[in-house]
Amino acid sequence: MSTPESDPTPEEHESETDFDPAGVFEDPTEMDLRPGADSCYKCSTCDTSCPVAEVDDDFPGPKFQGPEQWRLKQGDDQDIDPSITDCSNCMRCDNACPSSVPLSQMHNTARGEYVEGQAPSLWNAEDSLAEGEYREALTYLRDVPSEVSIEFLRNRVLSNYGTLAGLGSKVPRLANLVMGNRITSWANDRFFGIPSERDFPEFADRTFREWWRERGGPKVEREDKRVAYFHGDYSNYNTPEVAKAMVRVYEHFGYEIRVPTQRCSGTPMFANGMLRDARRAAAVNITNLSEFVDRGYDVIASCTSCSMALRQEYPELFDFEGTREVSIHTYEALEYLRIHEDLEEELGESKADFPDLAYHAPCHARNQGLDRQAIELFGELDSVAVEDVGDSCSGISGTYGWKSEKYEKSMEIGGEMFEHMKDAQGETGLTECPTCAMQMGHGTGYDIRHPLEVLEAALVD
Amino acid sequence: MSVHTSSGTESDTEVVVIGGGSTGCGIARDLAMRGVEVTLVEKGNLTHGTTGRMHGLLHSGARYAVSDQESARECITETRVLEDIASHCVEETGGLFVQLEEDDDAYYEEKLQGCRDCDIPAEELTAEQAREVEPYLTNEAQRAIRVPDGAIDPFRLCVANAADTERHGGRIETHAPVTDLLVEDGEVVGVEIQHESGPGKRVHGKEGETEEIRAEYVVNATGAWAGRIGEMAGLDIEVRPSKGVMVVMNVRQVDTVINRCKPKGDADIVVPHETTCILGTTDEEVSDPEEYPEEQWEVDLMIDELSKLVPLLEDARTIRSYWGVRPLYEPPDTGTTDPTDISRQFFLLDHADRDGVAGMTSIVGGKLTTYRLMAEEISNHVCEQLGVEGECTTAEEPLPGSEDFSVLRDYMEEFGLRSPIGKRSVQRLGSKAEEVLKTGERNPVVCTCEAVTSAELRDAISHAGTDLNATRIRTRASMGNCQGGFCCHRMAAELSPAYDERVVRDSLDELYQERFKGQRHALWGEQLSQAMLNHALHATTMNRDRDPARKEEPGIEYGAFDAGPSPGVSGDGSTRATADGGVRSDGGTPDSGAGRSGKSAKKREGEHGDQ
Numbered sequence A: 001m002s003t004p005e006s007d008p009t010p011e012e013h014e015s016e017t018d019f020d021p022a023g024v025f026e027d028p029t030e031m032d033l034r035p036g037a038d039s040c041y042k043c044s045t046c047d048t049s050c051p052v053a054e055v056d057d058d059f060p061g062p063k064f065q066g067p068e069q070w071r072l073k074q075g076d077d078q079d080i081d082p083s084i085t086d087c088s089n090c091m092r093c094d095n096a097c098p099s100s101v102p103l104s105q106m107h108n109t110a111r112g113e114y115v116e117g118q119a120p121s122l123w124n125a126e127d128s129l130a131e132g133e134y135r136e137a138l139t140y141l142r143d144v145p146s147e148v149s150i151e152f153l154r155n156r157v158l159s160n161y162g163t164l165a166g167l168g169s170k171v172p173r174l175a176n177l178v179m180g181n182r183i184t185s186w187a188n189d190r191f192f193g194i195p196s197e198r199d200f201p202e203f204a205d206r207t208f209r210e211w212w213r214e215r216g217g218p219k220v221e222r223e224d225k226r227v228a229y230f231h232g233d234y235s236n237y238n239t240p241e242v243a244k245a246m247v248r249v250y251e252h253f254g255y256e257i258r259v260p261t262q263r264c265s266g267t268p269m270f271a272n273g274m275l276r277d278a279r280r281a282a283a284v285n286i287t288n289l290s291e292f293v294d295r296g297y298d299v300i301a302s303c304t305s306c307s308m309a310l311r312q313e314y315p316e317l318f319d320f321e322g323t324r325e326v327s328i329h330t331y332e333a334l335e336y337l338r339i340h341e342d343l344e345e346e347l348g349e350s351k352a353d354f355p356d357l358a359y360h361a362p363c364h365a366r367n368q369g370l371d372r373q374a375i376e377l378f379g380e381l382d383s384v385a386v387e388d389v390g391d392s393c394s395g396i397s398g399t400y401g402w403k404s405e406k407y408e409k410s411m412e413i414g415g416e417m418f419e420h421m422k423d424a425q426g427e428t429g430l431t432e433c434p435t436c437a438m439q440m441g442h443g444t445g446y447d448i449r450h451p452l453e454v455l456e457a458a459l460v461d
Numbered sequence B: 001m002s003v004h005t006s007s008g009t010e011s012d013t014e015v016v017v018i019g020g021g022s023t024g025c026g027i028a029r030d031l032a033m034r035g036v037e038v039t040l041v042e043k044g045n046l047t048h049g050t051t052g053r054m055h056g057l058l059h060s061g062a063r064y065a066v067s068d069q070e071s072a073r074e075c076i077t078e079t080r081v082l083e084d085i086a087s088h089c090v091e092e093t094g095g096l097f098v099q100l101e102e103d104d105d106a107y108y109e110e111k112l113q114g115c116r117d118c119d120i121p122a123e124e125l126t127a128e129q130a131r132e133v134e135p136y137l138t139n140e141a142q143r144a145i146r147v148p149d150g151a152i153d154p155f156r157l158c159v160a161n162a163a164d165t166e167r168h169g170g171r172i173e174t175h176a177p178v179t180d181l182l183v184e185d186g187e188v189v190g191v192e193i194q195h196e197s198g199p200g201k202r203v204h205g206k207e208g209e210t211e212e213i214r215a216e217y218v219v220n221a222t223g224a225w226a227g228r229i230g231e232m233a234g235l236d237i238e239v240r241p242s243k244g245v246m247v248v249m250n251v252r253q254v255d256t257v258i259n260r261c262k263p264k265g266d267a268d269i270v271v272p273h274e275t276t277c278i279l280g281t282t283d284e285e286v287s288d289p290e291e292y293p294e295e296q297w298e299v300d301l302m303i304d305e306l307s308k309l310v311p312l313l314e315d316a317r318t319i320r321s322y323w324g325v326r327p328l329y330e331p332p333d334t335g336t337t338d339p340t341d342i343s344r345q346f347f348l349l350d351h352a353d354r355d356g357v358a359g360m361t362s363i364v365g366g367k368l369t370t371y372r373l374m375a376e377e378i379s380n381h382v383c384e385q386l387g388v389e390g391e392c393t394t395a396e397e398p399l400p401g402s403e404d405f406s407v408l409r410d411y412m413e414e415f416g417l418r419s420p421i422g423k424r425s426v427q428r429l430g431s432k433a434e435e436v437l438k439t440g441e442r443n444p445v446v447c448t449c450e451a452v453t454s455a456e457l458r459d460a461i462s463h464a465g466t467d468l469n470a471t472r473i474r475t476r477a478s479m480g481n482c483q484g485g486f487c488c489h490r491m492a493a494e495l496s497p498a499y500d501e502r503v504v505r506d507s508l509d510e511l512y513q514e515r516f517k518g519q520r521h522a523l524w525g526e527q528l529s530q531a532m533l534n535h536a537l538h539a540t541t542m543n544r545d546r547d548p549a550r551k552e553e554p555g556i557e558y559g560a561f562d563a564g565p566s567p568g569v570s571g572d573g574s575t576r577a578t579a580d581g582g583v584r585s586d587g588g589t590p591d592s593g594a595g596r597s598g599k600s601a602k603k604r605e606g607e608h609g610d611q
């Protein structure tokens, strides 16, 4: 398993393991991860760290999902247990395992295999459609029971959020109106399995990319400090203020910023077993980002799940040219600044006017060793109190909490965090992850901000 | 019929079969199905001898296609039979004979031709095609021949044969060694056995007794031990035991049997077996079938040589190693020096013709794949002696568990089990799955490595008594990567409340011991971590590290700890080799197991920091 350290040299990275399944198998759903079970000595640490197992007695937990299930596989039998779809892909288990069992890789691959096995006709139908074979597509669709196809479609839509958001943001006001509509949300719950309790995130009037284009791109050009920004779908369509904060802060420190053409990082697709979609998106991202990496840019993401996907999941699942290089050169936005700039010094002098904050570290930040960065950093900021609300999971895990059948569990997992947020002094939330932010807002009614916004307020006038 | 006398019990039967390996179990079933009254006696549990320590290859015959075409033809015929009658013991994996660059072209051609001569389907694959079949095969492979090799579980096979014997009125006595042959007027008329814990199912702590079984005919199917039985009637049977090592890997790196395509040699085959792969083997003559050295270099040789075929094996986790002895037989005056040259054929020795002692026939040699055919020939011979007219039907009648069944089911709906658990359970239980798994009760998984549920264990216990090793070989519980660390005690708990605490503890200790023994030659890297974790858990929760000084009996040999292995005998930690951990009688010290330490140091550094 390769969780990139903050700054591994390429050679270090290469020699880390000889076992590179992504290099042996062409398609991630065919990958044979049984050898990964060799490292498991069954200590069950992973099970004790799984937030879903804690609230769901029917969920067998990561040890079963990962090393046990893989070890029991024979040949190419397709007996992935359906419970794999109950895993939220928070990846806490991956981080907890003391023996480096590639749990998240096992879960992602198994889920991909399961979904592929459940709905091969749907994928085939899509392929036929793409080739213009409408009649063939119809015959494929005829074999699929409607419950399967609806859940599949729902998961597909949720995991391809960018496509939906792209449409929505063309007509943001209308989309917000429709999505916020009571009847729509009742219908969503009833027919589509999206809980009516959830409010769809609002689309911004102007996407980040539109803003960036109108602004005329980068204001700073430099050879020695240059980053390529991976904004992800959410800060493009829904919270462009985070992306803009990133631009302002980085330019403040004199970085040249480029915004490569990109697609969704794939996080929601992994979580829903849509490996075909993830593969297509990853191909675009790696091709484009590696061009920048080759020219000396580092890749920066403002979403911790996006940086996680580029750093860990891509090399675990794909073998496109440049995958490893992109992985090695990707950083989370705050992390990168902390490595290269003296933030403490500047923050110490700042008298930023910002509300007090209750900070939640996203699970995926934890996997990258970033769960303490905001607390440590903003400790320097005397004018703003920032409190850590503890190490529980928010419970939304991207698309998990967006499914009717998971809603209650999602809220139960989040319970501890909600309680601690309420106990904290600040009445504004802070986190790096957009879906954690939704859950935090949903459970407490607080306004939720991103660390880059705090930095912007403190450092940029 | 049995009668109690002051010195023990007496009983009589038509035929006594000595030896509960594949040969003995096969003969007992065959005779019972022909209506003969038969009693099988075995000194350990079933498969205690060579059968429980073999490689698990169901030979297509391709391995013998150049050197011994008669055996090859028998193999392919019998393989087809077993795929049918023993389907729940067989996995039709297919096999490859892989040629590497340094391997001889001419031999490859001979192999291909040999297979065709013996009607063994053989298909030529290019290197790429072979790697499509097995992605982890070395990219140094030149080409390969695909043959219908398979994998067979010797434990389930013997258990099913024994169960069917009982179903046909036969009697099976395990833990009942033959201590003497009853000879009257130069004729064998029965056997004397020593029940370890009384007749019937084994129960720890139950008092032993002797029994004399008088029989019209005795079959000596004790394999490598045949000479020992012969001696009891003053007969000389020249079995030349030859040992072979096998190394069990934690996972299946391959799903096909991988053979190296070259003339006979050590370490040339990997067999996928259940959840594991087994590497093998060697062929080296030993003087005693029980007391022979188990050496670390033999294990190292397997890994080093077979990594050439499947490079992933080099650093893969090994969970245990074991040794078996082939019961090779050589007719007097053949004088072969290399054991690999001794025929793999079997020999039927009628002691009336051969030595003038009537009433007994010994059977030696052969292989597991052809056990049924051997049993048929012996049974024909025995029936001739007894004047019984029964026809052999073992090639057509499926074994219990292999009657019509399908593994494709909705496991959750039918049995309330998660798919991989349901699937493995049904593969093991075959047609007995419904009866065993549909209990209507809560059915938790007890052994998570091998996916064995409480219901399956309880069923096994109902046949095996308190002998948890006999339950283990029926179910595979405790045979996975934790080697019982997490499940031995849970298995033992299934014995309660039918058996009381003392008995349960003794059974647990015996199983745990047996599990540890086989790991001694795999203690580096991950399996060492596992063993340490197991030890810590058992020490802290079950007091297994109880203060040795406080133990009254027997005293501790401190010298064995402090002095280390004595010079000159390093590596030769000869211990009794038994498959079921039968009570240790030699008080021998465990091997130092120092081999591969260079490797373990490297691993520790790479994977666990300085912990």
Ligand SMILES: Cc1cc2nc3c(=O)[nH]c(=O)nc-3n(C[C@H](O)[C@H](O)[C@H](O)COP(=O)(O)OP(=O)(O)OC[C@H]3O[C@@H](n4cnc5c(N)ncnc54)[C@H](O)[C@@H]3O)c2cc1C
Pocket: B018, B019, B020, B021, B022, B023, B024, B041, B042, B043, B044, B046, B047, B048, B049, B050, B051, B052, B053, B054, B055, B056, B057, B058, B059, B176, B177, B178, B179, B221, B222, B223, B224, B225, B229, B242, B243, B244, B245, B281, B323, B324, B325, B326, B327, B365, B366, B367, B368, B369, B370
């Ligand atoms: C290393 C190795 C690998 C092999 N691999 C394969 C393979 O892959 N495929 C294959 O087809 N064959 C293989 N064989 C051959 C096969 O294992 C044997 O031919 C077969 O198991 C022999 O069975 P058996 O019943 O004749 O002997 P055993 O299994 O040895 O049975 C004899 C039984 O007699 C019992 N016994 C001994 N003394 C007494 C006594 N006094 N009273 C009561 N019982 C007694 C023993 O406990 C034992 O259980 C292999 C053999 C070896 C050694």
Ligand code: SF4
Pocket: A049, A050, A051, A052, A053, A061, A062, A065, A086, A087, A088, A089, A090, A091, A092, A093, A094, A107
């Ligand atoms: S990824 Fe999260 S939800 Fe899934 S098994 Fe691991 S800890 Fe549990």
Ligand code: SF4
Pocket: A039, A040, A041, A042, A043, A044, A045, A046, A047, A062, A063, A066, A067, A096, A097, A098, A099, A100, A101, A103
């Ligand atoms: S934490 Fe790691 S080693 Fe422990 S049971 Fe889970 S996967 Fe296995």
